[in-house]
Amino acid sequence: MPKQEIDAEDLFNLSLSIVGLVLRDGPMATTELALHFGYSEKTIVRAVKTIANSEDIGRFETHFYVDDERLAKGEVDFSAGMAALRRPPLLSKRQTTALAAGLDFLAALPQFAGNVALSQIRNQIGSGSAPITILASPARQETLQTIQQALLDKTQLVASYVNQLGEKSEREIDPLRVDYVGRRHYLRGWCHSNQAVRSFRLDRITKIENTDKPFSQAAESAEIPLEVFGQIENETTVEIFASHEASEIFWNFPATDIQRDTEGNVTGKIQVGSLKVLGRHIARYAGQVRVLSPESAIEAVRQFALHARNGSMTTEDQD
Amino acid sequence: MSAGASKQSPAERLFTLTCCLMAAPVIGLSKNDIFRSVVSYAEQGSDLAKEKMFDRDKSDLREMGVQLEVIDSSSFEETDSARYRIAKGSFDWPADFEINNEHMTLLELAAKAWNNQLLSKSAQSGLIRLRSLGVVESSRQLSAFTPRLLAQQQSFAPLADAIEEAKLVRFSYRKTDGTSSVREVTPLKLRFIEGQWVLLAKQAREIKNFLLRRIVSQVTPSEFPGEPVSTAQIDEAEAALVTFVTNNIAVLKVEQDSEAWWHFGASENGTVEVNFMDEALFAEDLMEFGSEVQVLSPETLRQRIDSGWQQVLDAHA
Numbered sequence: 001m002p003k004q005e006i007d008a009e010d011l012f013n014l015s016l017s018i019v020g021l022v023l024r025d026g027p028m029a030t031t032e033l034a035l036h037f038g039y040s041e042k043t044i045v046r047a048v049k050t051i052a053n054s055e056d057i058g059r060f061e062t063h064f065y066v067d068d069e070r071l072a073k074g075e076v077d078f079s080a081g082m083a084a085l086r087r088p089p090l091l092s093k094r095q096t097t098a099l100a101a102g103l104d105f106l107a108a109l110p111q112f113a114g115n116v117a118l119s120q121i122r123n124q125i126g127s128g129s130a131p132i133t134i135l136a137s138p139a140r141q142e143t144l145q146t147i148q149q150a151l152l153d154k155t156q157l158v159a160s161y162v163n164q165l166g167e168k169s170e171r172e173i174d175p176l177r178v179d180y181v182g183r184r185h186y187l188r189g190w191c192h193s194n195q196a197v198r199s200f201r202l203d204r205i206t207k208i209e210n211t212d213k214p215f216s217q218a219a220e221s222a223e224i225p226l227e228v229f230g231q232i233e234n235e236t237t238v239e240i241f242a243s244h245e246a247s248e249i250f251w252n253f254p255a256t257d258i259q260r261d262t263e264g265n266v267t268g269k270i271q272v273g274s275l276k277v278l279g280r281h282i283a284r285y286a287g288q289v290r291v292l293s294p295e296s297a298i299e300a301v302r303q304f305a306l307h308a309r310n311g312s313m314t315t316e317d318q319d
Numbered sequence: 320m321s322a323g324a325s326k327q328s329p330a331e332r333l334f335t336l337t338c339c340l341m342a343a344p345v346i347g348l349s350k351n352d353i354f355r356s357v358v359s360y361a362e363q364g365s366d367l368a369k370e371k372m373f374d375r376d377k378s379d380l381r382e383m384g385v386q387l388e389v390i391d392s393s394s395f396e397e398t399d400s401a402r403y404r405i406a407k408g409s410f411d412w413p414a415d416f417e418i419n420n421e422h423m424t425l426l427e428l429a430a431k432a433w434n435n436q437l438l439s440k441s442a443q444s445g446l447i448r449l450r451s452l453g454v455v456e457s458s459r460q461l462s463a464f465t466p467r468l469l470a471q472q473q474s475f476a477p478l479a480d481a482i483e484e485a486k487l488v489r490f491s492y493r494k495t496d497g498t499s500s501v502r503e504v505t506p507l508k509l510r511f512i513e514g515q516w517v518l519l520a521k522q523a524r525e526i527k528n529f530l531l532r533r534i535v536s537q538v539t540p541s542e543f544p545g546e547p548v549s550t551a552q553i554d555e556a557e558a559a560l561v562t563f564v565t566n567n568i569a570v571l572k573v574e575q576d577s578e579a580w581w582h583f584g585a586s587e588n589g590t591v592e593v594n595f596m597d598e599a600l601f602a603e604d605l606m607e608f609g610s611e612v613q614v615l616s617p618e619t620l621r622q623r624i625d626s627g628w629q630q631v632l633d634a635h636a
Contacts, residue, residue: 013383083336091448098433167585245535287631306632308610
């Protein structure tokens with residue numbers, strides 16, 4: 001998406017990059033450069049002028065000769081004067097950290113398991129090539145592949161879905177996007193039974209098929225809300241306490257009244273769709289997250305833990 | 320403000336400065352050479368203003384990956400003996416550095432994953448630089464996929480800074496047994512493993528892994544440079560972690576047709592083997608499934624989860 005504004009650092013970076021590309025591949029149209037670098041044509045022209053204004057006033061010499069007439073016609077062409085600059089510098093450490101961490105993140109996703117191109121580029125960027133273990137089932141990878149194909153073909157899916165309350169249903173879904181947020185995959189799609197965009201957690205899809213029927217009109221024009229958890233109805237406000245290490249729990253819910261004490265412990269309020277599902281979110285932190293109120297929420301967590309503990313008892317533990 | 324306004328924009332100044340330094344002879348340029356060559360410096364009224372501007376630009380260039388070297392030699396006739404040049408190799412991309420369209424798509428996804436958070440700007444500017452290596456069409460295959468990573472730990476930014484500046488940092492780290500201690504380390508790399516950010520860092524003589532979640536204080540940067548670590552040593556430490564994870568195997572029994580069943584892809588008889596990095600974190604992941612998962616082995620994990628349930632009950636009595 002073209003960006004209109006650019007700061008000095010990014011403009012400098014863009015100028016260096018344009019030098020590299022044009023000296024390598026020859027004259028290019030500003031439109032082409034705009035598309036390639038993802039900036040507006042106006043910004044591309046500013047970057048080219050930055051290159052043009054690189055005169056060494058001590059020696060009365062210029063580093064690059066930019067063809068102004070051609071630039072006015074939308075074409076970027078220049079030759080190197082005294083410049084020894086031929087390409088941009090290698091990635092800075094921060095750029096490397098950013099891209100390497102992003103690639104690392106991708107490598108941890110099931111659909112990139114065994115992806116040769118990913119391990120090549122991780123090697124090049126220096127984020128390592130060692131495979132990272134992945135918590136994902138082959139079934140989920142198949143689900144992803146089916147969805148990806150339907151996304152490309154713009155066809156409808158039929159899925160068996162279990163919602164967070166354990167209720168099963170068959171859904172006809174026009175897939176719009178797959179999000180991976182935090183640690184989970186979500187299919188964002190137009191749900192025919194709800195006539196609205198819905199998020200479906202991939203690990204709750206028990207079966208999925210591509211129908212080869214084309215997308216509905218409604219799906220074509222649907223807007224996808226930014227947040228995957230944007231559809232809470234009848235929500236309950238729950239006040240919780242989390243130790244420093246467990247404070248990430250607040251990232252998973254719409255949260256308010258956040259307060260951090262000197263030790264780094266956090267208290268605050270979260271919005272929860274159903275108390276029935278609260279238990280699992282709280283219990284995973286083994287007491288490091290505590291529900292303060294309301295009483296019904298405390299009881300819901302207690303019941304979840306009791307049920308889980310009894311269910312996980314080995315025979316010798318039982319009466 | 321406007322009295323000192325230069326004909327050159329800040330970007331133009333940085334670009335000209337880079338060009339002058341690139342075109343410099345092997346012995347580099349003196350500060351006065353630079354002040355005479357770049358119009359923005361020449362236009363500054365006082366020497367102090369020139370110096371200040373140059374200091375800022377030097378640090379900006381270094382941050383952008385233009386490695387400046389200072390050669391100090393009194394054999395030059397200039398009153399100012401320091402000479403500046405660009406470190407050899409800082410513009411030399413490896414001959415075999417090639418990016419095809421699949422690579423570019425993955426890099427774009429990696430940058431997109433930052434989703435306007437902390438390192439989003441650096442990821443985007445890195446991408447621009449890589450695009451100068453040639454026009455490649457990114458593949459359509461993944462265009463509808465939107466990964467979004469979360470790096471909201473307060474320690475992330477100061478650690479990324481310390482990696483960039485190769486500085487020592489200090490922080491308090493709490494182990495799972497509840498004990499915490501102050502660590503002084505040289506941060507080397509931030510990695511995302513099994514849904515957690517992990518810092519690879521050198522502490523004393525050893526390269527260790529630290530979970531960002533367990534850093535329980537501010538990260539304090541030190542003025543001292545970090546300990547140098549070779550790429551080979553980093554590779555070795557990463558390989559050691561992989562071996563460690565490969566040998567950490569849990570056997571689980573999963574309730575048929577439950578969410579856990581679909582999540583882990585259990586076999587017909589309901590058992591599944593899973594590798595894990597950190598027992599305490601893995602226990603959390605399993606506890607989310609409540610009664611749907613039972614741990615058959617290792618025993619330590621089973622006991623950890625059992626006492627975890629007791630802690631939940633105690634906290635909600």
